[in-house]
Amino acid sequence: MSERVPRLGDVVDDYCPRCRLLLNHDVASLAKGRTMLDAFSHTGAFAAYAMRAGARAVTLVDSSSAALAAARTNLELNAPGQCETEFVHDDVPAQLRKLRDEGRRFDLVVLDPPRFATNRHQLDNALRAYKDINRVALEVLAPGGTLATFSCSQAVDAASFTMAVAWAGLDAGRELQIVRRLGQGSDHPVLASFPESEYLKGLLVRTA
Numbered sequence: 001m002s003e004r005v006p007r008l009g010d011v012v013d014d015y016c017p018r019c020r021l022l023l024n025h026d027v028a029s030l031a032k033g034r035t036m037l038d039a040f041s042h043t044g045a046f047a048a049y050a051m052r053a054g055a056r057a058v059t060l061v062d063s064s065s066a067a068l069a070a071a072r073t074n075l076e077l078n079a080p081g082q083c084e085t086e087f088v089h090d091d092v093p094a095q096l097r098k099l100r101d102e103g104r105r106f107d108l109v110v111l112d113p114p115r116f117a118t119n120r121h122q123l124d125n126a127l128r129a130y131k132d133i134n135r136v137a138l139e140v141l142a143p144g145g146t147l148a149t150f151s152c153s154q155a156v157d158a159a160s161f162t163m164a165v166a167w168a169g170l171d172a173g174r175e176l177q178i179v180r181r182l183g184q185g186s187d188h189p190v191l192a193s194f195p196e197s198e199y200l201k202g203l204l205v206r207t208a
């Protein structure tokens with residue numbers, strides 16, 4: 001497991017308060033009274049917003065103990081004692097399988113991995129990885145739950161990412177409805193001549 005905390009550029013949107021705020025609010029608006037899994041939580045921004053929005057319980061998973069320690073402080077400062085919290089230091093794919101096998105289910109799952117492809121040569125493997133991780137995320141999603149799933153791989157375009165999530169739904173045997181598409185916001189405008197500058201793709205997906 002990596003102990004490295006991402007640097008500026010790895011999670012560039014963390015340093016972009018306005019677009020990050022919008023994303024966090026979009027996801028948090030679904031959290032009231034619900035249980036949430038914040039997978040690849042980093043310093044817990046999604047979880048903190050969800051707690052403030054009235055989540056019943058939040059579980060954060062990240063492979064960086066430094067990021068999790070910061071998340072703990074973040075939640076204590078921003079949403080003290082507002083709901084049950086659980087901090088899990090683990091590899092997300094392994095932890096998702098463990099949670100699934102234990103029968104744990106969550107009303108809201110956020111999946112915000114690091115980028116899986118840095119160039120076109122890695123595209124096929126990246127799409128396979130997105131499909132696999134989204135499938136197992138769907139397997140821990142409670143009936144009627146919502147998955148907020150992201151890709152920050154510049155080399156993976158929105159249509160390909162959507163297709164990977166659709167395949168994940170088929171593999172998981174779940175009917176998926178895309179209720180909203182999320183993105184990086186106006187702080188990171190997309191250059192018309194450089195479509196890869198649309199680096200952040202997000203989907204809010206509802207399941208039966």
Ligand SMILES: C[S@@+](CC[C@H](N)C(=O)[O-])C[C@H]1O[C@@H](n2cnc3c(N)ncnc32)[C@H](O)[C@@H]1O
Pocket residue numbers: 002004005006010011014040041042043044045046061062063064067090091092093112113114115152
């Ligand atoms: C894109 S950032 C997540 C940003 C976060 N959702 C936020 O709102 O600030 C990716 C995170 O994934 C973590 N990570 C990378 N590989 C991982 C793995 N295999 N299992 C668990 N966490 C991992 C990194 O430590 C980093 O915190």
